[in-house]
Amino acid sequence: MKKANLIMLGAPGSGKGTRAVALCEILGIVQVSTGDLFRNNIKGGTELGRLAKSYINRGELVPDDVTAAMVKDRLSKPDTAGGFILDGFPRTLAQARALDEILGELGGEISYALYLDVPDGEIVRRISGRMICSECQAPYHREFNPPKSEGVCDKCGGKLFTREDDMPETVQKRLEVFRSTTLPLVDFYKAKGVLVEIPPELSDRGAVADMREVAEKLGLCAR
Numbered sequence: 001m002k003k004a005n006l007i008m009l010g011a012p013g014s015g016k017g018t019r020a021v022a023l024c025e026i027l028g029i030v031q032v033s034t035g036d037l038f039r040n041n042i043k044g045g046t047e048l049g050r051l052a053k054s055y056i057n058r059g060e061l062v063p064d065d066v067t068a069a070m071v072k073d074r075l076s077k078p079d080t081a082g083g084f085i086l087d088g089f090p091r092t093l094a095q096a097r098a099l100d101e102i103l104g105e106l107g108g109e110i111s112y113a114l115y116l117d118v119p120d121g122e123i124v125r126r127i128s129g130r131m132i133c134s135e136c137q138a139p140y141h142r143e144f145n146p147p148k149s150e151g152v153c154d155k156c157g158g159k160l161f162t163r164e165d166d167m168p169e170t171v172q173k174r175l176e177v178f179r180s181t182t183l184p185l186v187d188f189y190k191a192k193g194v195l196v197e198i199p200p201e202l203s204d205r206g207a208v209a210d211m212r213e214v215a216e217k218l219g220l221c222a223r
Ligand code: ADP
Pocket: 011, 012, 013, 034, 035, 036, 038, 055, 056, 057, 059, 060, 061, 062, 063, 067, 087, 088, 089, 090, 091, 095, 165, 174
C-alpha cells in the first residue's frame, strides 16, 4: 500500500478543507490543518494561540518560524506515520523549504500536492456561506455542504458558527496574501513533479465521491 503524504493547495474558500476531510476518510490518513491547530490554541488560551490570534484576525499569515515549529511538532506524533494531508500548510516558499527539512529529519516525502484553482468571484460566494463546528471543527457550507439539521454539526452535534476572519474585508486581505505569497508554491511543486490539479467544481456526487476518483487515479490505496 502506498503511503500518502499529501498537501492541499488552494485559496481561502477554495474548498480545500472539505476535500481534505473527504480524502482522510477515504484513505484513512490524518488531516493536519494549521488553521485548526491555531484555532485550538486560541480556544485553549495558550501562548501560541495569543500570538496567532493577532495575525489571524487581521487576515495576515502567522510568522513562518512559529508555524513550521507547530507543524513539525504535529508531524512528529505517531498517528501521522500512516500518511497525512496538510491542509493550509505550506503557504509561503519559506514554509515549503522548512517542510522539506522537517520531512528529511522525520524520514518522509511528499507524494502529491493537490491544487484547487478556483476563480475569485466564486471564492467570495463560497466563503460567505461558510460555517464550522465549534466542537470538532468540521467544515460546512449553507449551499454546497449543508448540515442535516440547521446550525448543528452532523458528526458531533456541536454548534456551527461563522469565523471572525470570514468577514468580507478580511477575506479580501486573505485573497491578496494568497495570490502574492502562496500561489508561487504551485510552480515549486510543479518543479518537483508532484503537482496535481484537481477540478474545483464539485460534481453532484459530492466531495467524497470526487476525491475517491482522484485517489484512484493517483493510485492511492483506498481503505
Ligand atoms: P483558509 O484556508 O480559509 O484561509 P485556514 O483555517 O487555513 O483558513 O487559516 C486561517 C488563518 O490561519 C489564516 O488566514 C492565517 O492567518 C492562519 N494560518 C493558517 N495556516 C497558516 C500557515 N501555514 N502560515 C501562516 N498562517 C497560517
